[in-house]
Amino acid sequence: MRIMGRPRALVAVLAACLLLAGCGSGPSQVTTALYLGDRHVSVDEVQGLIDKAVQEQPAARQLAQQHKADMLGREIVRQMIVHQMVTQTAQMDGVVVDPAQISQVMAQDPLAAPVSATNTDASQLAQQIVYRVRDHREVVSDQLLLQSLGAQYFDKLTVTFDYTSVVSDDGGANPVSMREKAFAKAQQMAADPAAAAKVIQADSASGQQTGVGEKVPAVQAPDLAGMVLFGVEPGTVVAFQPSSAQPVWIVAVVRARDLTTPQAVDQTSEPTSTQLAAIGQRLLQTYLQQAGLKVNPRYGVWDPAGLALAPSEAETTGLVLPVKGPAQP
Template structure:
């Protein structure tokens, strides 16, 4: 399977990723926006980027007029967290960004033009502005490193999990509510997930036990929390915004070191590789003890972004109580 494409194509797609990507308790130190390991990023640093964006970007000025600069603050904090995570991962993995690729991408700087104030998905606007407020070389380097991290592991990644599903609303309980409650139930003890799935199977729900998926067969899934969560975790998430169903799964095995030999493979696009690389950063946040200042919200490990509150996350990752797995 040929994963890497020509340099020119890679540059173009990395530019496209930047142009299109959406890609606890508070910190102890007063004035910290977030703490990660022994490193602190301050509220002043975040505010300086917000101020820069409002000075330079009409779209940011529009957010200010709409009293939505909190969205921009969350986008900036999210990107700075990912920057810290990918920097740590690159050091741990011995990865160095290809400076030629970074320079070629910056030569056609995808972040040079202002964010349009019309005709753009509103959910994309804060991220677009945040990318432009940051140092462009740093932003591009992050994308290159995430791509390289994915290339290192993509053809060796597989996950085995058991899952059940939530496919309909109930009076007084949204599908999200039901999925999160079911995740808590499945994480109660090492035997609970099997009991819940067995009961759901008997009730006619879509379930599966021992589902094993190599990344080479499902690049889109490889960019989700299914591949980011560690064994001994229960996850709840909505795989597709186009479909209402939620999946609740317990991760049994996560293998990053066995080359996958399968009959059918799907070559990932460069943008998928960046998303997969970002997903591989998920465990680093836990190891580093990431703490977000509640002023900005809470870390959402399912979306790998800062959510406004715990009630607004896109799902959950819960460690199984009493599990002996890491």
């Protein structure tokens, strides 16, 4: 992995990644925060980290005073899920991180100073607080493993998909309406194996931006490779908004996903550490499905598109649906 070969830049690279990364029914026992395979985390363990955050981090106290401590709970559960899955996945894929590299970062611990609520984007605030109240060495190890996992598959990961788009007529003034339209279209496309083709054909005839048989390697789209489109199995419909800055949603059905074939295509630029970590995290998605993740409803609902906890189903960032009926030959 190229990043691992540049020890002098490691601290700066990882610090930037830590500062910028945006990485059904719940458990029946009220004392359990989450189940993940044979692992479970207690509500007390999550609450202990919330209490620690409020005691140690001024920004956390501000959130608590604003009655937003639930943001910390959701982020703690998310990071626990990612930690468990990246540890297991790295073991299965033979991905390791040199302990000396972790020690090098810890020598100039980028998480030592409290997070500033004024200098941190609101969407990243809870993430940064939780990084600091967890074991810092574990946080650093998780990030390095995610980067290494992303690097291992970066030049081999490819998806082939058919898609249509949902574009706002009002410049995105009503994002809720756009989300609802995209979700409705995803449900149409997942109705049966032939439904997606019919929807895309109709949308194409009406002038919507569509595509069939689009094959995109991660090396040509490192930002997109960290999104939900690259994290699902063939025969899955996804709806997501590639950028909140653009009033466009994509609804796609994944036809093929390849993790083994190196791509002989031009690479526009080297991926950043943040992009590699996002790709590594996205690769955990199929393992999470296999592990049977269950989250206590007090922390919200799991959002597979965002790989995070959303307060409710109405606030998830996308939709993932299996195509109903037998697969097409």
